[in-house]
Amino acid sequence: MQRIGVFVCHCGTNIAGTVDVVAVAKALGQEPGVVFSTEYQYMCSESGQQLMRAAIREHKLTGVVVCSCSPRMHEATFRKAAALEGVNPYMVEIANIREHVSWIHKDMAEATEKAVILGRAAIAKVHLNAPLQAGESPVTKRALVIGGGIAGIQTALDIAEAGFEVDIVEKSPTIGGKMAQLDKTFPTLDCAACILTPKMVDAAQNEKINIFAYSELESVKGYIGNFKAQIRRKARFVDETKCTGCGICTEKCPQKKVPNEFNMGLDNRRAIYIPFAQAVPKVATIDANYCTMMKTGKCGICSKVCGTGAIDYTQKDTVIEREYGAIVVATGFNPIDAKVYNEYGYMDSPDVVTSLELERLMNAAGPTNGTLLRPSDKTHPHTIVFVQCVGSRCDETDERGKPYCSKICCMYTAKHAMLIREKYPDTDVYVFYIDVRTPGKNFDEFYRRAVEQYGVHYIKGQVGKVVEQNGKLHVQASDLLANEQLHIDADLVVLATAIEPDKTARSLGTMLTASMDTNDFFTEAHPKLRPVESPTAGIFLSGVCQGPKDIPETVSQASACAAKVIGVLAKDKLTCNPCVAHSDELLCNGCSSCEKVCPYGAISYSDKEFRGPNRTTLIRRVASVNPAVCQGCGACTVACPSGAMDLKGFSNKQIMAEVDAICK
Amino acid sequence: MQVNEYKPKIVAFCCNWCSYAGADGAGSARLAYPAEVKIIRVPCSCRVNPMFILRAFQRGADGVIIAGCHPGDCHYTSGNYFTRRRMALLFSMLDYLGIERERTRVEWISAAEGAKFSKTMSEFAATVASLGENKRLEDLRCKQ
């Protein structure tokens, strides 16, 4: 018989406000096996833990039930406290009477009754708990970073700084991500390339960092400390080791009509190209969809002009396999497609551009060499209208937009407006806003400067439609404060389109079994306390893949993420989850059902000798579980027809005891 | 309010990674659902043995709901696919035995869907309440 102690937490008034904690402690004290029952203000506090430890000592408790918040919150805290008194941590069970009781029910009698029932279920379970010993598994001391934008680069640099190897896998030909496309950055207005490219070079030169650009993750297997990943290195048709990045091939290539994705399709590049001057690795890539040689077999000019013989039209994709201890997701974002907003005429006029397109139009290395010209007739725009919240903050039922605030648009629009007014003071700039959201250090001051110092017209209202008329863009908009409808003949309209997670995020989430929200942002383990970790152990989140962020925030999150990764890699061994499956060899009939359902291949069969009747020996085929590989899902326990397979910590008997307690 | 208002007994098996977290989310957002719903935490929805459900009905539960991660999002890659198939079979068998289909349910609720959790549980509790007490599989010997 267990000697069980029950500890009911008030959680201030969070629980005690709706649950009669004294009555719960009293009722649970009557349960068989319970030798001690009490309630306390804050069980998780130091003094609460001391109280629990003293009770364990005094009453020689063998099992503990804490009625408190979710086990996802403080299970580890209470297990640790119990362990300090020599009670096996897996002899502690939590009854969740905060999230599942006090926070959702208003009626005190009802809530108290439910709390008692949940407490009884936990007590019933503890009666059947057995001490569990966690095993250990080794750690591969290398991290994988998926995505080579500023988030991925920063995380990789910080991990490398601590002395661990890092691989960056980037799907495009160069690292740098979205930040490389930006002109200036708010609120300091320093040029994006000036602060990003040194980091790119640092990453390339760091001997601990391997950059696999133009590569994609093919598959991931394993678990924290022991991931195995297959990486597809897409054929560049250029030998990376020979190419010096001189760029002669990109000048001589006769195929000049390829939309330049780096410049948002505002100009063209060649079929063999280096995305931009500071690309890392600075290696040319042949775009097989456009290359005349690849398509017709007739051309080969790049091969002829290449001084190092780096061009190889027969190159094939290769798949490499690497092992990792931790994986960082830094897949970033894309602006949504403005095509769906036909009221703004994005498809009708080239002079309706997105903000990212405007970045390229203003960038010195962009299609207009930094002179702001209308894409249609290459003239200076004199009246520019900015539309905020295009596709952000929409209702959940809205098919075109996103329900969240994209966070960065208010600031970059203020930046654009300011830069334009500074460079071209004869330009009228209108910004239509719903709210101006500028929380952040020096952010509101920045926006106010745009209004007060640079004379940008901020108008509380929205643009209803944009129609092209005689080379002008007729903008119909509302001014809510004046209660007017405005008609502006603009030369350029800029849409602050919402941002969304990269399209690859969803399939990556499935591959890593990392959970995502309905908008395809990765979910963090805890929204406040564990913001850079995925609930899946060993998977970490960096940058916009977790939620909209600006550059300063992305960089700080990237470094935080690196700290968490280093915490894993610095360990020689990781403690495994002891709640794993195990097979009762005497019951196992060797049917292989469990082996077939195991997603990890943790179950194997072997012939074993058993003692038979009359001193004979029987050889039977029985299952055994590798506890280091088993993740404890329990699929095998249900598949097993003879009931030989059970899950430690969540055994058939334990769960049925809980069912019984609840249905009593 | 009636004194002896009928309150069904409902057992909800929630997977640790998605639905249990979803239930926590419902709590954090103070989204109420009936107190009849009692949650049992399991590592994965595929841990739910049909035996547990039979046991619940035997012990007088009026409804059983199993909540797991959305298909494709299982923390253990494929657990919820097993759940889907196993429960489809079990529920049709229970139906044959006279346990109405509405008393059993499988739902996919992610960690971010606190609102869905609360809505699903409220709906399910209302449906089960409208069916009244489960008498078919209840073992009266288990009654005290």
Next chain:
Amino acid sequence: MSHGNNAAEQVLRSSGVDVRKCMRCGKCTATCPAFDEMEYHPHQFVYMVEKGEIDKLAASPSIYKCLSCFACVERCPRGVEPAKLVEAVRLAVIRKQGMNHLATDAIPALLDEEMPQQALVSALRKYSK
């Protein structure tokens, strides 16, 4: 606010509009082709219904000036549907008066050749029960 205001509740119920969804962006008013004709504009309809000022709206010619083109409904990022509020106020007025604002027979005389078919349909919806 609209709590306890019968007229406002009736408008909310018959229109099925959730005015609390509005985030005051003003896209409805920006998009309204009848803006110049209207005393109260689509965004004001939403806000005034929320505040319970149905009398003001009912007395305003705005409810007959709305073209029922539903551009505001189509463009609203929050799914608020201001035109349905205009229609609900109009209906409330017509019901109370016990007569149509315009007799159906009188409509053909007011038609001109270039009037789109949709305007005819919406006219019937607007001016009669």
